[in-house]
Amino acid sequence: MTIGIVVFPGSNCDRDVRWALEGCLGVPTRFLWHEERDLQGLEAVVLPGGFSYGDYLRCGAIARFAPVLEEVRRFASEGGPVLGICNGFQVLTELGLLPGALTRNIGLHFVCEPAPLEVRPGACRWLAGYQSGEEIALPIAHGEGRYQVQEDQLRQLEDNGQVVLRYKTNPNGSMGDVAGLCNPQGNVRGLMPHPERACDQLTGGEDGRRLLASLLG
Amino acid sequence: MPHFHARVQVSLRPSVLDPAGEATRAAAGRLGVEGVTRLRIGKAIEVEIEAPDQATAQQRLELLSERLLANPVIENWTLDLIETA
Numbered sequence: 001m002t003i004g005i006v007v008f009p010g011s012n013c014d015r016d017v018r019w020a021l022e023g024c025l026g027v028p029t030r031f032l033w034h035e036e037r038d039l040q041g042l043e044a045v046v047l048p049g050g051f052s053y054g055d056y057l058r059c060g061a062i063a064r065f066a067p068v069l070e071e072v073r074r075f076a077s078e079g080g081p082v083l084g085i086c087n088g089f090q091v092l093t094e095l096g097l098l099p100g101a102l103t104r105n106i107g108l109h110f111v112c113e114p115a116p117l118e119v120r121p122g123a124c125r126w127l128a129g130y131q132s133g134e135e136i137a138l139p140i141a142h143g144e145g146r147y148q149v150q151e152d153q154l155r156q157l158e159d160n161g162q163v164v165l166r167y168k169t170n171p172n173g174s175m176g177d178v179a180g181l182c183n184p185q186g187n188v189r190g191l192m193p194h195p196e197r198a199c200d201q202l203t204g205g206e207d208g209r210r211l212l213a214s215l216l217g
Numbered sequence: 218m219p220h221f222h223a224r225v226q227v228s229l230r231p232s233v234l235d236p237a238g239e240a241t242r243a244a245a246g247r248l249g250v251e252g253v254t255r256l257r258i259g260k261a262i263e264v265e266i267e268a269p270d271q272a273t274a275q276q277r278l279e280l281l282s283e284r285l286l287a288n289p290v291i292e293n294w295t296l297d298l299i300e301t302a
Contacts, residue, residue: 057285057286058288061285061288065285093290094288099290100290101288101290101291103233103234103291104235104236104237105236106234106236107236108236108237108240146234148233148290148291149290150232173234173236
């Protein structure tokens, strides 16, 4: 059981994700350099946070064309679990694996703080172990996290139970307080908060552990 | 091979908030420039391209604009194409 962690030029949470998965959850990982095409033997893939390709053009716009993502797209289409965290979420929307886009925070500030979140597992199998309405806290750290999507598409996402994580106090102007969502099948998941930074009491809480562990089951 | 120059103008769709544009508009007032009722920030991208003819250049640039330079979820784009040689 190994989890792949994609590394783009400019990723900066790849090692944090490795630390959380290996050090806290005891799950082996393998770094996947952006030019790699071999995903064999992986149970799940994480796209970590950071500034892939310097976030040139738009966040995630260049990363979308990385060779490794062709394979990640195939992996996802076969039902493999893919988790995009922060910049990874932005990449998944640019790829079209998740709907909408993440744009400049409404207050223009880079927000870096713990965010109270509400979990609504809905119909999607991601986070199925959580009670609907359960509250957790995860750190956020982003300048472009305001979720935007057409109104009717947002309603559809909500009706389908794909909006799995919502901000309790909206920090960036996201439509529908969206902090994280998944595709209709539930295997492609994206969120702006950083679960990998909340896996040890020493660094401010363990609410991220269960969320990351849910990649495996 | 004919050479073309293009300018792709990328702007936020009207329904998308532009907080950077709003902040700039507010600064215009502080500079003493009155009457600015709307200010939206986009991007202008200059492209040089070689293609056998104008229709091919147009087609390639449309693909480039639609799939890479702009994100149609939040942005609109327009294209101006000029043959230079």
